[in-house]
Amino acid sequence: MSEPILTVANMNKKFGSTVALNDVSLTVYPGEIRGLIGENGSGKSTVTSIVAGMQECDSGAMTFQGQSWKPLSMIDALHKGIGMIVQESGTIPGITVAENIFLAESEKYKNKFGLINRKKMNADATRVMKNIGVNDVTGEMLMQKLDFQTRKLVEIAKVVMKEPQILVIDETSTALSHDGREILYDIMNRFRKENKSVIFISHDLDEIMEVCDTLTVLRDGKIIRTFEKAEFEAGAIRASMIGRELQGDYYRSDFQASSQPEVALDVRNLVYEDRLKGISFQVHKGEIVGIGGLAHCGMHSLGKVCFGALKPEEGSVTVEDGTIIDSPAIAMKKRVGYVSKDRDVESLCLNASIEDNISIAGMSEFAINNFLILKNREKKYVNHQIEELSIKCAGRDQSVSQLSGGNKQKVVFGKWIGCGSEILILDCPTRGVDIGVKQAMYQLMVRLKNEGKSILMISEELPELIGMSDRILIMKNGEVSAEFERSETLSDAQIIEYMI
Known part of the structure; x- marks a missing residue:
């Protein structure tokens, strides 16, 4: 050797x-x-x-x-x-792609007058991206x-x-x-x-x-x-x-799609730039609808539009009482929660405490008239989520930035579950978490489903989609290319041909 x-x-x-x-x-x-x-x-x-x-x-x-x-x-x-x-x-x-790539090396692009030759820097950055197999990203982006x-x-x-x-x-x-x-x-x-x-x-x-x-x-x-x-x-x-065998089921143990007849989320003819091209579907109460596809298929934009964080050029997203979701404020009022793929940027305030991150969405649960915060009620509210989700921490005052990836994700879940969200939009919900935490999250999703909650789960993991969803919608180039019902015989190979 x-x-x-x-x-x-x-x-x-x-x-x-x-x-x-x-x-x-x-x-x-x-x-x-x-x-x-x-x-x-x-x-x-x-x-x-x-x-x-x-x-x-x-x-x-x-x-x-x-x-x-x-x-x-x-x-x-x-x-x-x-x-x-x-x-x-x-x-x-x-800043640009080129400025990121050559952040500490801009001196070599300066001419005798001290000006940066951006044309050469951009061209070199474009070449660097092509060298790893990325042909659609240029230095000036x-x-x-x-x-x-x-x-x-x-x-x-x-x-x-x-x-x-x-x-x-x-x-x-x-x-x-x-x-x-x-x-x-x-x-x-x-x-x-x-x-x-x-x-x-x-x-x-x-x-x-x-x-x-x-x-x-x-x-x-x-x-x-x-x-x-x-x-x-x-x-x-x-x-x-x-240090032990995993106890209980990992994914769902049932292979029968099940939901209630009531429609919780109605998505109609969504158009957004070139990422969504007339997307329509419904999510019923007690149903987990999985959305899958390759990068740039539009599924991550779909999650943001359904939460009101992006405004579609055409189409609408409505909840059971007919309210149109066109902003995060309306979504939260109608008990719609959103877990972003980009957890540390869009779902958490890293420099804030666990308490602040969990309680920010739950004012209606512990504050009088959404204004007067009663600290004892807030403390009880946050401690309940920490205990329910087994968040490993030194206490509710600990900064979220000090937590592991799995415990950060539990804090995000706690924020939306604590305030009683009836609809959860989960974008890559188990990204960066270990097997034990994944199992706990899957069991939590099954519990929420059985309570009649509705889940729209966007995932890049085919085993996760197959293992957890009642229905799977596969997206390609901004459109739904296939739909699959829950089945014990459904495999990656059957799905992937509709992605590529």
């Missing part, structure tokens, strides 16, 4: 009284795609962020290519050979005009163009739909062929078993086991992750 490219020895890290890493040792070899998996808070992102220069460990040692490794920052690490793509957004809005997936692809291109010897990918695939993931997998395979290494963090067990050569499981800041490819078995990996 070749010499390792990276070793991590006896690494420890605490955040206050919380032990994030406990004597972690790890070895990565050239030409290897090493998977890291574990529940939220297991230590995956902590160890990789230390390797990539984002933060320092409390104790332990690292070597990279045979030399002691102590990067001063992520930029320092990238220049020396280890680049990391972070879970949440790593790009800057308000503004970042805020791009969707969440495309912004993530810009971030990937920015790191890959530096040709690091190790590429760290932290939950990036959850931001990408089918075609975006194929681009990412091509990059990973290219690194393997070039005898470079990839450290790949994902909560998607099927994905990680497919693309990785080895798989290391972390739990409570410790390495539990490393699986070789020949040892990959879903049940054994899950048990290592959570």
Whole structure:
């Protein structure tokens, strides 16, 4: 066997009284795609962020290519050979694609008068995007005009163009739909062929078993086991992750579509730019309607229009009493909740507390005349959601920014469930959460369905759509290309041909 490219020895890290890493040792070899998996808070992102220069460990040692490794920052690490793509957004809005890609390198584009040659910078950025397989993004495009997936692809291109010897990918695939993931997998395979290494963090067990050569499981800041490819078995990996077998059903156990006759949400002839081209459907009480498709098919815009956050050029969205949903304020008044795919930007105020994030939508539940806030009632309201959803936190006053991805998502759910939402629009509801939290969210969705609540679930995960939906609508180029009823025999292969 070749010499390792990276070793991590006896690494420890605490955040206050919380032990994030406990004597972690790890070895990565050239030409290897090493998977890291574990529940939220297991230590995956902590160890990789230390390797990539984002933060320092409390104790332990690292070597990279045979030399002691102590990067001063992520930029320092990238220049020396280890680049990391972070879970949440790593790009800057308000500037162009080219300015994001060459943010720290604008000097090389200045002429003798100190003016930046933007034409050359834009052309180089366009070439960088094409080099990773993205042909429809140019350097002069503004970042805020791009969707969440495309912004993530810009971030990937920015790191890959530096040709690091190790590429760290932290939950990036959850931001990408089918075609975006194929681009990412091509990059990973290219690194393997070039005898470079990839450290790949994902909560998607099927994905990680497919693309990785080895798989290391972390739990409570410790390495539990490393699986070789020949040892990959879903049940054994899950048990290592959570320390027990998963109890109860993962997806729904019934295979009969069921709902009440009353229509909760009526979507008629929605037209929005080139993303929605006459979309019509209904969601009944007690029904989970799944929406699937590739990136740019229009499904994420559909969720925003249904919540009133985007105004359609034609068509309407109405609820049971005939009210037209044309703004988030009207949606909330009519008990419609919305969980955004871009959780940290659109669903949460990261610098605010758990209490503030949960209570903001529930004033009618604990305030007198929606004005006079009674702190004891607010405290009781928030504590109930924390307990109901098993949100792991130091207390309701803790900043949301300090929570793991799964617990952040639980806070978003708590915000909408606490205020009694009758209709929930869930855009990628389990993005970036671990297997245990996913199961809990699926069980919550079944409970809400059985209570007569209506769910519009937009998802890029076909197993999730098949496992949870009463009906699935597949979108392609802004239109509904197929509809599937819930069935025990429904498979990915039957659906995917209507997506591509």
